[in-house]
Amino acid sequence: MAPSPEPSSATEAALDSSAGADGGFRVTLDVFDGPFDLLLTLITKRELDITEVSLSEVTNEFIAHVRALGPEHDLDESSQFLVVAATLLDMKVAGLLPQGELVDAESVALLEARDLLFARLLQYRAFKEVSAWFGRSLVREDTRHARTVRLDAKYRDAVPELVWTLSPQDFAALAMLAFAPKEIPHVGLDHLHAPLVSIREQAAVVVTMLRSSGSLNFRELIAGVDQPGIVVARFLSVLELYRHAALSFEQVEPLGELTLRWTAERWSDENLATLGADYDR
Amino acid sequence: MTDDTTSEFASDITRRLEAIMMILDEPHSLVSLAAAVGAPVPAVRQAIESLVADYDGMTGGPKRGFELREVGGGWRLYVREEFDDLVSDFVGTQAPSRLSQAALETLAVIAYKQPVTRGQVAAIRAVNVDSVVRTLLSRGLITEVFTDPDTGAIHYGTTDALLVNLGINSLDELPHISPLLDDGADGFAGESIR
Amino acid sequence: MTDDTTSEFASDITRRLEAIMMILDEPHSLVSLAAAVGAPVPAVRQAIESLVADYDGMTGGPKRGFELREVGGGWRLYVREEFDDLVSDFVGTQAPSRLSQAALETLAVIAYKQPVTRGQVAAIRAVNVDSVVRTLLSRGLITEVFTDPDTGAIHYGTTDALLVNLGINSLDELPHISPLLDDGADGFAGESIR
Numbered sequence: 001m002a003p004s005p006e007p008s009s010a011t012e013a014a015l016d017s018s019a020g021a022d023g024g025f026r027v028t029l030d031v032f033d034g035p036f037d038l039l040l041t042l043i044t045k046r047e048l049d050i051t052e053v054s055l056s057e058v059t060n061e062f063i064a065h066v067r068a069l070g071p072e073h074d075l076d077e078s079s080q081f082l083v084v085a086a087t088l089l090d091m092k093v094a095g096l097l098p099q100g101e102l103v104d105a106e107s108v109a110l111l112e113a114r115d116l117l118f119a120r121l122l123q124y125r126a127f128k129e130v131s132a133w134f135g136r137s138l139v140r141e142d143t144r145h146a147r148t149v150r151l152d153a154k155y156r157d158a159v160p161e162l163v164w165t166l167s168p169q170d171f172a173a174l175a176m177l178a179f180a181p182k183e184i185p186h187v188g189l190d191h192l193h194a195p196l197v198s199i200r201e202q203a204a205v206v207v208t209m210l211r212s213s214g215s216l217n218f219r220e221l222i223a224g225v226d227q228p229g230i231v232v233a234r235f236l237s238v239l240e241l242y243r244h245a246a247l248s249f250e251q252v253e254p255l256g257e258l259t260l261r262w263t264a265e266r267w268s269d270e271n272l273a274t275l276g277a278d279y280d281r
Numbered sequence: 282m283t284d285d286t287t288s289e290f291a292s293d294i295t296r297r298l299e300a301i302m303m304i305l306d307e308p309h310s311l312v313s314l315a316a317a318v319g320a321p322v323p324a325v326r327q328a329i330e331s332l333v334a335d336y337d338g339m340t341g342g343p344k345r346g347f348e349l350r351e352v353g354g355g356w357r358l359y360v361r362e363e364f365d366d367l368v369s370d371f372v373g374t375q376a377p378s379r380l381s382q383a384a385l386e387t388l389a390v391i392a393y394k395q396p397v398t399r400g401q402v403a404a405i406r407a408v409n410v411d412s413v414v415r416t417l418l419s420r421g422l423i424t425e426v427f428t429d430p431d432t433g434a435i436h437y438g439t440t441d442a443l444l445v446n447l448g449i450n451s452l453d454e455l456p457h458i459s460p461l462l463d464d465g466a467d468g469f470a471g472e473s474i475r
Numbered sequence: 476m477t478d479d480t481t482s483e484f485a486s487d488i489t490r491r492l493e494a495i496m497m498i499l500d501e502p503h504s505l506v507s508l509a510a511a512v513g514a515p516v517p518a519v520r521q522a523i524e525s526l527v528a529d530y531d532g533m534t535g536g537p538k539r540g541f542e543l544r545e546v547g548g549g550w551r552l553y554v555r556e557e558f559d560d561l562v563s564d565f566v567g568t569q570a571p572s573r574l575s576q577a578a579l580e581t582l583a584v585i586a587y588k589q590p591v592t593r594g595q596v597a598a599i600r601a602v603n604v605d606s607v608v609r610t611l612l613s614r615g616l617i618t619e620v621f622t623d624p625d626t627g628a629i630h631y632g633t634t635d636a637l638l639v640n641l642g643i644n645s646l647d648e649l650p651h652i653s654p655l656l657d658d659g660a661d662g663f664a665g666e667s668i669r
Contacts, residue, residue: 409615
């Protein structure tokens with residue numbers, strides 16, 4: 001993993017063409033140039049091989065697109081992208097794995113997994129598309145007027161007399177019942193997860209270690225840690241610190257040693273308080 | 282104006298009148314109806330006369346189950362009198378003599394939170410209360426207290442009929458309910474709950 | 476029409492139906508209407524068909540300013556669509572707040588997959604849907620259908636009010652979406668999607 005600090009040429013290209021004809025997100029790739037939605041359509045129709053699509057390029061372009069639109073931009077589109085990007089990534093993993101003859105159960109399972117991912121993507125798109133019909137129909141019916149008029153007194157008299165059996169105390173008890181907050185019942189899943197690890201706490205550890213020694217490799221940074229969650233949190237905090245330009249790193253070859261260097265000119269512990277806020281949800 | 286245009290114009294007013302009549306709750310005067318359909322009063326008077334004759338079966342069509350009648354200086358659609366018994370019987374079978382649990386809970390919320398809008402009651406009960414509020418209105422247990430001039434939201438309150446049913450003289454005699462509930466999800470301000 | 480008595484009988488049902496329609500404030504099914512007018516269901520169905528054609532101006536009379544519509548599993552009088560603006564201006568109705576895109580998508584998933592749990596909806600939409608489900612509940616568009624006795628998971632479905640709000644008569648009238656969705660939340664297993 002070697003994120004390049006300077007913007008790639010693909011990012012710049014996307015900035016130019018980020019607004020499609022419909023104002024939506026547009027991608028420019030070697031194999032494809034057009035609105036993001038169309039990219040998905042092509043992939044789901046298998047006219048474009050998912051292995052040809054560089055997810056990192058699409059992601060770069062999208063981030064550039066969102067930046068260009070500014071912070072007040074529609075959260076919907078951003079979150080939609082996350083759903084789709086996750087699916088693309090899944091598809092890509094399935095797509096990159098070798099596809100042999102259907103000889104063993106593993107391959108069959110793999111194909112099924114791949115189809116499942118296509119199905120999920122298609123399903124999500126189908127519901128998204130049909131939701132437009134719901135929107136249109138609801139708006140149209142909102143403007144319709146059904147006859148609703150109060151019942152004339154002479155007909156009201158035909159209504160059987162109300163049988164009332166509640167005492168004021170019963171009535172108050174009923175009110176208590178009605179006012180009791182109605183939480184939608186929720187099945188807790190907390191017990192299924194490992195204890196939470198705080199990125200902020202781990203970042204504090206990383207900052208302390210790096211500031212005292214100036215330079216460390218990642219292996220040293222996680223020496224003695226046996227919980228995978230802490231390793232992941234330390235790695236994420238390294239990425240976050242990199243985003244804050246508090247450190248730099250070097251990796252000579254892919255999967256090679258990762259050397260980290262403390263480069264922050266100004267650093268206060270206040271920076272830690274907001275670190276990794278993206279992970280809070 | 283040729284005769285054809287005149288009668289087409291008249292027929293247009295008539296259809297517009299029919300549309301407005303569908304949603305009228307109480308009789309409206311000729312002037313008010315003229316404003317509603319955007320036509321001069323004499324034309325509206327003529328259109329009404331033609332509709333009355335039409336619904337009465339005097340113009341070749343059937344005699345309708347409803348009629349257009351002038352009552353107290355205004356016009357409105359009514360069930361034709363000969364079907365009154367039919368309608369009374371139907372209404373009688375539709376309304377149960379006891380309130381449902383949903384209706385009672387909604388009534389309790391309105392009693393303790395009044396004046397309150399339907400939306401606020403719906404938020405507290407976490408269900409739609411439109412039809413239940415209609416039932417309570419038709420039973421005379423609640424009434425429209427006022428309409429917010431800005432939002433147009435109708436605020437409901439309880440009636441003396443509820444007090445009579447509960448056997449109390451005023452809302453002050455309603456039992457206090459636990460102040461513990463005051464800090465509920467919907468933010469009942471301070472001690473607004475009796 | 477075999478003889479005069481038959482057609483008189485039919486016409487009598489039609490007039491009674493018109494009278495009942497005047498006081499309905501929600502759609503009523505054929506069965507309920509048949510009970511109201513005291514006639515067999517097939518005769519009532521025929522009478523309704525004749526009224527629809529009558530109001531639409533297909534039987535020699537004018538096209539009325541109102542129409543008879545089948546929505547949400549029942550029949551009800553509506554202002555004819557072309558006069559909706561006129562009536563809106565007259566009553567000064569305010570447009571209710573519209574549903575968010577997230578709410579619309581959640582509603583669509585529930586409509587097609589019901590009965591369905593919040594967890595299943597969330598899995599399809601890949602986001603938490605709790606607050607959106609609450610909104611849909613308070614609007615009366617969905618309802619709790621049943622609670623799984625083993626897991627305690629609430630299964631949601633749509634209401635008749637949704638059908639009315641969509642202007643359709645049954646879930647069968649929802650737009651057809653990809654057949655791959657028919658086999659339920661849990662099973663794409665093995666099926667190759669084309």
